[in-house]
Amino acid sequence: MASAGEPSPASALGTLRIATVNVNGIRAAYKRGMAEWLAGRDIDILCLQEVRAPDKIVRELLGDDWHILHAEAEAKGRAGVAIASRQEPVAVREHIGEEYFATSGRWVEADFKVPVDGEEKLLTVVSAYVHSGEAGTPKQEDKYRFLDVMAARLPVLAATSDYALIVGDLNVGHTTLDIKNWKGNVKRAGFLPEERAYFDRFLGEEIGYVDVARKLAGEVAGPYTWWSWRGQAFDNDAGWRIDYHMATPGLAERAVHAVVDRAATYDARFSDHAPVVVDYQF
């Protein structure tokens, strides 16, 4: 912070910490210690998926210190995405733009002003929750339909905002590094070749976003972000990396640190997903 009496430079923002986590029911997450995690993390923009609660309850749980954008699903107790931010967004959009998904609670966009080299720039943050899908069922058709709309939306955001960031539970592992037991899952929703091809496009030359956590971690197995509740999946780290920060290149260059809060949640695992927390330097 600039000291009192001196003019503050427009580029004084410093680090912007953005976190995403599928909470799998925010009420259950709070019962399991989500508030304690949040209190220790100093997050600027918190993106949530599978909120699964009425708006009133979400606001009660998060408290008054946040600006909250929350898109409920029409079906009670299903899906629901939110963006909670310390700074007030300058604009918000409550769904992905296609009528079919208007009340699905799977996509919200918030635009923030960020100062860069003395100029105000626009940062667009999306909290996304892609369908989990189920191979060979109508659920999988909905997933592909959503991914199609995403594929159309991503270039628009990249073109109209200075910095665009899609975070959330995208329910697809991109490469064999992203799933512990990938061989056993090539025919299962979440690692189907058709799904992975979408991510080749999102993260390749065609659309051009950057997988921030992968870029910062390098070509290693994981770090996973989801583990089944069943059996010993979590203890054995038999996980999937399906929660992402996908950033336009100019934003990805500003990412200085990425971490999956697995360790922090080992004793108080508040969801089957772990938060992915990234610091962006401005």
Place this chain on the structure above:
Amino acid sequence: MASAGEPSPASALGTLRIATVNVNGIRAAYKRGMAEWLAGRDIDILCLQEVRAPDKIVRELLGDDWHILHAEAEAKGRAGVAIASRQEPVAVREHIGEEYFATSGRWVEADFKVPVDGEEKLLTVVSAYVHSGEAGTPKQEDKYRFLDVMAARLPVLAATSDYALIVGDLNVGHTTLDIKNWKGNVKRAGFLPEERAYFDRFLGEEIGYVDVARKLAGEVAGPYTWWSWRGQAFDNDAGWRIDYHMATPGLAERAVHAVVDRAATYDARFSDHAPVVVDYQF
């Protein structure tokens, strides 16, 4: 027990301990310590209501040391009554006899042989679960219809068996002694004048059964057998006495001790109802 080598007198049964409890889901009850209660109680005949589980699971939970008579409701997870006994019944009937209630899981009868003064006598035990009802709704009509059938069945059992005993969750408080806050409940199902009138008949000259726990406790408030989960009802003993042993007079005379296992379950309350345990001397 008679010692080895000597002929055992036909009247050597001694005490027959009969317990009734609405378990409100036998799976939940076992998770909350029902097995520990049962192990410490030396019960001969255990009557259960609201079992709310498939027969296979009931048998797994109770174990192989019981003869089990179990009438499931057609609707999965609803109602369900059972009689578990150390002695094998000589006959069983799986419902109250009226077709409308045939698959409701609310009534089972078991006949046991008991030795009395050198003769084999017949003891009929019923585990009953009367509808909870709801004033002014079709549920209340079903409750009255069931009570009507009961009013017809009780004299038949009294006439055809040497000792008849109806135990279970009858979902009606008979007198003002039977509900802590009776004034606040005169218009609520469970203490409606029309319902109480049925119990005047069951327990009066017309039908002639005896309310065993009331007879042994005397004219005191309680002892209650059910407390709402809500608020501090249990801690404040704001309960209802709706679980009964209703015995024909000859059997009621053999009841030497009755207790509601509230204290025993204070630390491990395994249901919203407490067991009513009565010792009958033969």
Place this chain on the structure above:
DNA sequence: CATGGTAAG
């Protein structure tokens, strides 16, 4: 305020 079944993950 608890139960189990259900659809969904």
Place this chain on the structure above:
DNA sequence: CTTATCATG
């Protein structure tokens, strides 16, 4: 294996 909803108590 967990979530929330639902009807029921």
